[in-house]
Amino acid sequence: MTLAVDPARLWNRLHDLAAIGAYRDEHTGLMGVNRLALTDTDAAGRALVKRWFEEAGLAVRVDRIGNVYARRRGLDESLAPVVAGSHIDSVPTGGAFDGCLGVLGALEGVRALDDAGVVTRRPIELGFFTDEEGCRFGTDMLGSAVACGRIPLEVAWALRDRDGKTVKEELARIGFLGDAEERVAAPHAYVELHIEQGPVLAAEGFELGVVTGVQAISWQELTIVGKSAHAGTTPMHLRRDAGFAAARIHLHLHEMIESGRYGADMRATMGRIEPAPNRINVVPGRTVCTVDLRNPDDHAMAAAERELAAFVRALGDELQLAIETRQTARTASIAFSGDVQEVIARHMREAGVHHRRIQSGAGHDAQEFAAKCPTAMIFVPGEYDGISHNPREYSTLEACARGATTLLRTMVTLAS
Amino acid sequence: MTLAVDPARLWNRLHDLAAIGAYRDEHTGLMGVNRLALTDTDAAGRALVKRWFEEAGLAVRVDRIGNVYARRRGLDESLAPVVAGSHIDSVPTGGAFDGCLGVLGALEGVRALDDAGVVTRRPIELGFFTDEEGCRFGTDMLGSAVACGRIPLEVAWALRDRDGKTVKEELARIGFLGDAEERVAAPHAYVELHIEQGPVLAAEGFELGVVTGVQAISWQELTIVGKSAHAGTTPMHLRRDAGFAAARIHLHLHEMIESGRYGADMRATMGRIEPAPNRINVVPGRTVCTVDLRNPDDHAMAAAERELAAFVRALGDELQLAIETRQTARTASIAFSGDVQEVIARHMREAGVHHRRIQSGAGHDAQEFAAKCPTAMIFVPGEYDGISHNPREYSTLEACARGATTLLRTMVTLAS
Numbered sequence: 055m056t057l058a059v060d061p062a063r064l065w066n067r068l069h070d071l072a073a074i075g076a077y078r079d080e081h082t083g084l085m086g087v088n089r090l091a092l093t094d095t096d097a098a099g100r101a102l103v104k105r106w107f108e109e110a111g112l113a114v115r116v117d118r119i120g121n122v123y124a125r126r127r128g129l130d131e132s133l134a135p136v137v138a139g140s141h142i143d144s145v146p147t148g149g150a151f152d153g154c155l156g157v158l159g160a161l162e163g164v165r166a167l168d169d170a171g172v173v174t175r176r177p178i179e180l181g182f183f184t185d186e187e188g189c190r191f192g193t194d195m196l197g198s199a200v201a202c203g204r205i206p207l208e209v210a211w212a213l214r215d216r217d218g219k220t221v222k223e224e225l226a227r228i229g230f231l232g233d234a235e236e237r238v239a240a241p242h243a244y245v246e247l248h249i250e251q252g253p254v255l256a257a258e259g260f261e262l263g264v265v266t267g268v269q270a271i272s273w274q275e276l277t278i279v280g281k282s283a284h285a286g287t288t289p290m291h292l293r294r295d296a297g298f299a300a301a302r303i304h305l306h307l308h309e310m311i312e313s314g315r316y317g318a319d320m321r322a323t324m325g326r327i328e329p330a331p332n333r334i335n336v337v338p339g340r341t342v343c344t345v346d347l348r349n350p351d352d353h354a355m356a357a358a359e360r361e362l363a364a365f366v367r368a369l370g371d372e373l374q375l376a377i378e379t380r381q382t383a384r385t386a387s388i389a390f391s392g393d394v395q396e397v398i399a400r401h402m403r404e405a406g407v408h409h410r411r412i413q414s415g416a417g418h419d420a421q422e423f424a425a426k427c428p429t430a431m432i433f434v435p436g437e438y439d440g441i442s443h444n445p446r447e448y449s450t451l452e453a454c455a456r457g458a459t460t461l462l463r464t465m466v467t468l469a470s
Numbered sequence: 471m472t473l474a475v476d477p478a479r480l481w482n483r484l485h486d487l488a489a490i491g492a493y494r495d496e497h498t499g500l501m502g503v504n505r506l507a508l509t510d511t512d513a514a515g516r517a518l519v520k521r522w523f524e525e526a527g528l529a530v531r532v533d534r535i536g537n538v539y540a541r542r543r544g545l546d547e548s549l550a551p552v553v554a555g556s557h558i559d560s561v562p563t564g565g566a567f568d569g570c571l572g573v574l575g576a577l578e579g580v581r582a583l584d585d586a587g588v589v590t591r592r593p594i595e596l597g598f599f600t601d602e603e604g605c606r607f608g609t610d611m612l613g614s615a616v617a618c619g620r621i622p623l624e625v626a627w628a629l630r631d632r633d634g635k636t637v638k639e640e641l642a643r644i645g646f647l648g649d650a651e652e653r654v655a656a657p658h659a660y661v662e663l664h665i666e667q668g669p670v671l672a673a674e675g676f677e678l679g680v681v682t683g684v685q686a687i688s689w690q691e692l693t694i695v696g697k698s699a700h701a702g703t704t705p706m707h708l709r710r711d712a713g714f715a716a717a718r719i720h721l722h723l724h725e726m727i728e729s730g731r732y733g734a735d736m737r738a739t740m741g742r743i744e745p746a747p748n749r750i751n752v753v754p755g756r757t758v759c760t761v762d763l764r765n766p767d768d769h770a771m772a773a774a775e776r777e778l779a780a781f782v783r784a785l786g787d788e789l790q791l792a793i794e795t796r797q798t799a800r801t802a803s804i805a806f807s808g809d810v811q812e813v814i815a816r817h818m819r820e821a822g823v824h825h826r827r828i829q830s831g832a833g834h835d836a837q838e839f840a841a842k843c844p845t846a847m848i849f850v851p852g853e854y855d856g857i858s859h860n861p862r863e864y865s866t867l868e869a870c871a872r873g874a875t876t877l878l879r880t881m882v883t884l885a886s
Contacts, residue, residue, distance in 0.1 A: 250703065251700055251702075251703050252700055252702070252703025252704055252705075253699070253703070253704055253705075253708050254703070254705060254708075257708060269702070271702065273750055273751075275750075281855065283669070283855065283857075284667055284668055284831060284832065284856070284857075284858065284859075285737065285739035285741055285762040285764070285831075286667075286668070286685070286687065286737070286762070286764050286830075286831030286832045287666065287667050287668025287669070287670070287830075287831030287832055287856065287858075288668055288669055288737070288831070288855075288856075289669075289670060289735075289737070290724075290727055290737060290738075292669050292670075292673060292855070295739075297720070297740055297741070297743060298720060298724065298740070300717070300743075301716070301717035301720035301721055301740070302721070304713070304714060304717035305717055305718070305721055308706075308714065311706055319705075321701065321702070321704070321705070321706060322706075323701035323711075323750075323751070323752075323753055324713055324714070324717070325701055325713070325745070325748070325749050325750045325751060325752050325753065325754060326745070326748050326749060326750050327713060327716075327743050327745050327748070328748070329741070329742065329743050332741070332742050332743070332744070333741050333742060334689055334691075334739075334741045334742050334760040334762050334798070335689075335739070335741060335762050336739075336741050337739055337741065338741060344750040346701040346702075346750050346751050348701070348702050382750070414702075414703075415700060415701075415702030415703030415704070416700065416702045416703055417702075439697065439699065439704075439708070440700070440703065440704075441698075441699075441700075442700060442703075443700075
């Protein structure tokens with residue numbers, strides 16, 4: 055007997071959940087999902103998935119940060135469970151797959167076990183975690199970070215949204231301020247199925263990915279202050295052009311990458327550029343821009359940050375500009391368990407699934423669990439260059455089912 | 471007897487006129503001027519200056535585009551007049567000197583002639599021209615362009631502001647739709663006194679400037695379309711980064727200048743940069759940016775435009791981006807009369823005024839008159855790096871009076 059997830063059931067679940075918070079994107083006409091954490095729509099989504107957990111005969115508990123767990127008994131209940139989780143909150147302009155695929159894929163895996171009459175040695179726990187996106191309260195992976203001990207409960211509870219509402223108030227208001235202990239005892243292992251949210255697997259023709267870890271992230275906001283001046287009357291040598299400085303920094307980031315000094319997987323992005331006054335005939339007196347650096351190697355990341363800081367200092371002197379740098383985010387790289395990766399890879403090999411190892415470019419709940427127990431992830435390729443956080447986000451039924459079946463088999467192996 | 475303008479009278483005139491449309495700038499607390507063309511405040515300013523012209527015994531006429539002329543009789547009324555003019559409309563955030571110094575400086579010159587009992591051989595005409603700034607109806611130098619034949623009256627009349635009001639309607643509403651012929655017969659010469667609106671004279675310690683001409687201006691708006699992508703998950707080689715293309719173009723503009731290929735006076739500015747979606751962790755899929763090129767040499771300007779276009783084409787191919795270029799403004803360079811410049815320079819030399827020849831970086835009514843008659847301008851240095859179109863705009867009483875006296879003596883020489 056070969057265990058497999060029912061593709062149609064998974065597909066229907068994904069679409070039923072996507073109907074909650076659905077909206078029509080005004081540019082593309084596509085249906086998107088807006089299920090921001092701890093809103094009424096998030097509450098409706100939570101209630102639906104919780105009901106599905108209960109209908110599958112699972113024992114559901116809600117913890118004090120609103121994480122929802124569903125437990126399937128094992129033959130030996132004294133053993134630590136295998137946990138498979140993700141999230142069901144979305145960014146304001148999200149799609150149907152981000153997070154939800156991992157939660158509903160795991161649920162359909164459990165149902166496949168029920169259909170096949172399989173009971174594992176260890177218990178299996180499914181979970182979805184509060185505010186993974188961080189869009190509303192400013193801290194991503196919030197629920198899993200509390201569960202795994204990185205963020206204290208009281209700190210998480212006190213976070214406020216733009217309207218001044220706290221996480222705790224909103225949990226209570228939507229009925230998801232549970233009473234279960236929020237800190238998890240170390241599971242036996244943690245596995246998470248997720249869409250890649252990037253173009254690599256599809257571009258290279260792979261069917262699935264085994265995720266090796268999460269790269270380090272460094273976010274910086276640079277405020278460059280020069281002097282605004284008339285574009286027609288100010289000679290070049292008398293200018294202190296803040297916009298030109300941003301362009302120089304942008305070019306230098308690319309030179310750093312091309313040099314190869316920071317490894318083949320370094321990424322750098324200047325996503326935001328805001329010159330002021332932003333008029334055709336005025337030399338910008340001030341420019342705010344951002345730098346997003348990614349690197350799987352912590353040492354290479356630190357060295358790249360140092361080079362950037364030195365370049366920015368020298369550039370400020372050269373162009374007579376004041377450049378202020380504010381670090382707005384910084385996380386170290388996370389290496390996932392080689393053993394769990396190998397279990398995943400073995401199931402892919404056995405099923406003839408064309409796969410590769412891949413670093414995660416985005417953050418995931420799995421990185422919090424990696425601090426508690428052997429952890430790894432499975433990536434499903436996305437269409438349209440893997441676009442995500444967008445109504446275009448899409449993975450095929452076949453790809454989703456292939457990923458969920460791999461998750462199911464991995465859970466069973468780990469729980470045996 | 472040495473003719474000179476009374477500094478205190480000029481200063482009082484400037485401040486009396488600046489009180490019309492005065493507002494307090496919320497950032498600096500400084501008083502600015504908002505006297506947008508053909509508004510009620512412009513009408514009040516026009517009425518005041520017109521009354522001053524009449525009080526000085528001048529024959530005032532208003533033409534069909536709202537230009538106001540004031541004529542002082544000469545000994546031989548059959549001869550073409552010497553015209554001295556500028557404008558009294560302002561940008562919405564203007565200062566007291568831009569334009570007004572030229573009009574009121576010329577008026578005080580005429581009063582000095584009256585005080586001294588001097589009658590020139592040729593008549594002298596003062597003038598202020600409608601909507602020099604172009605802020606309201608989108609076309610700068612509007613009144614002088616109609617007067618000198620570049621823009622037909624009917625075209626100018628039909629221009630609309632954002633609310634759909636036409637120039638003709640607004641002229642009629644404020645009582646300045648005159649009946650005098652709008653096309654000027656060729657004057658004997660045209661002279662305009664104006665603030666520099668740039669830092670050069672002050673930075674180099676000059677007291678006045680003799681303006682040699684107006685540089686060519688080329689404005690382009692570039693729309694760069696690539697593909698937005700996740701900054702964490704998209705490898706560098708799979709990106710089509712529209713913001714990076716803008717930075718490359720910006721750097722190339724500076725390389726063009728540093729090469730010296732387009733002369734020492736070429737200027738290039740990227741004043742506007744608008745990446746979309748403009749978020750720290752998204753590779754911009756689209757960026758709109760602007761290029762402002764200035765060059766006193768038309769051939770050099772055309773060659774620079776060609777190089778830029780070739781670079782942009784090659785860059786689009788290299789980075790797989792679609793780059794669309796829209797020319798939003800283009801004027802050829804204007805060379806002012808060497809003879810009129812020499813008359814101005816001679817009066818500066820005789821008065822011991824430390825001066826230099828200087829190209830104008832901004833457009834002026836004088837460039838329209840240059841097509842009709844020998845024309846030149848006098849520049850007065852500005853404080854605070856010559857900032858203009860801003861409440862900080864400021865020139866000292868001494869500098870204004872020095873400029874107005876030079877204008878007066880130049881008018882007398884030209885009218886003799």
